[in-house]
Amino acid sequence: xxxxxxxxxxxxxxxxxxxxxxxxxxxxxxxxxxxxxxxxxxxxxxxxxxxxxxxxxxxxxxxxxxxxxxxxxxxxxxxxxxxxxxxxxxxxxxxxxxxxxxxxxxxxxxxxxxxxxxxxxxxxxxxxxxxxxxxxxxxxxxxxxxxxxxxxxxxxxxxxxxxxxxxxxxxxxxxxxxxxxxxxxxxxxxxxx
Numbered sequence: 001x002x003x004x005x006x007x008x009x010x011x012x013x014x015x016x017x018x019x020x021x022x023x024x025x026x027x028x029x030x031x032x033x034x035x036x037x038x039x040x041x042x043x044x045x046x047x048x049x050x051x052x053x054x055x056x057x058x059x060x061x062x063x064x065x066x067x068x069x070x071x072x073x074x075x076x077x078x079x080x081x082x083x084x085x086x087x088x089x090x091x092x093x094x095x096x097x098x099x100x101x102x103x104x105x106x107x108x109x110x111x112x113x114x115x116x117x118x119x120x121x122x123x124x125x126x127x128x129x130x131x132x133x134x135x136x137x138x139x140x141x142x143x144x145x146x147x148x149x150x151x152x153x154x155x156x157x158x159x160x161x162x163x164x165x166x167x168x169x170x171x172x173x174x175x176x177x178x179x180x181x182x183x184x185x186x187x188x189x190x191x192x193x
Contacts, residue, residue, distance in 0.1 A: 022065040023072060025053060025164045027183060047088065047171040047179040050186045051079040051135055062166065062186070071149075073161060077139040078112060080184070087129035087174040090115030093138060094167035100156040108156050109167065110148040112138035117172045120144075129174050 053060050056075040060066045082088050091114040100108035113119050114136055115127050130136050140148065153159045171179040 021067070021069070021162060023055070023068045023162050023164075024063065024065045025055075025060055025076075025166065026063045027166050046185070047082070047084045047173075047181070048080045048091070048169065048184050049083050050184050051081050053078050073110075073149075073164070074140075074145050076112075076164070077137050079135055079137045081135045082130045082132050083185075084171075084173070084179075085132050086177075087131050088115075088171055089129050089174045090117035090119070090172040091130075091136070091138065091169065092118035093169045096165035096167050097152065097158070097161050098163050098165060099161050100152050100158045102155055107165075108152045108158075109165075110140070110152070112140060114138055115172070118170055 053062070054075070054077045055066065055068055055072050058066070078093065080091065093112045094109060095111065096107050096109040098107050102108050111120065114130070149159065166184075167182070169181050169184055171181075173179070
């Protein structure tokens with residue numbers, strides 16, 4: 001009777017955790033270092049900071065594993081704050097998917113966008129400039145998510161991902177100037193929670 005009982009316990013634990021796997025959103029290997037600075041010392045221009053990263057409405061921290069299931073990237077969102085002194089007309093954040101290898105050295109990825117100038121062509125309707133101090137949440141609508149998912153699956157045969165790597169962020173200001181960063185600041189208040 002003991003072997004049958006043990007088998008049932010293991011089976012129930014397996015069924016209960018089905019679909020729940022540890023996921024992680026992290027910086028690229030070269031930007032993980034606390035000393036990494038991609039802004040020249042002569043420049044004090046900052047454009048954005050990360051306010052919050054969420055999956056399925058729950059906050060997650062870069063580098064810290066969290067439980068998620070199914071198509072968790074469908075609900076992946078990043079809230080950003082304009083920390084510059086200028087209105088921002090467009091943002092594009094790039095993300096890599098290390099498991100979706102296109103070649104030995106290249107992985108597929110996707111982007112989250114705001115505004116039309118840096119867009120991949122998905123219409124999000126009218127999006128007004130982001131004023132200094134204002135926050136905006138970057139998400140993919142259903143059409144954008146499905147286009148990305150299909151394209152990545154077609155190129156890599158991978159549809160389930162456990163990790164996302166935060167790549168470059170490109171910002172276009174209303175005055176036409178452009179800012180690029182590989183590691184957006186996270187406020188100390190967010191990191192201490």
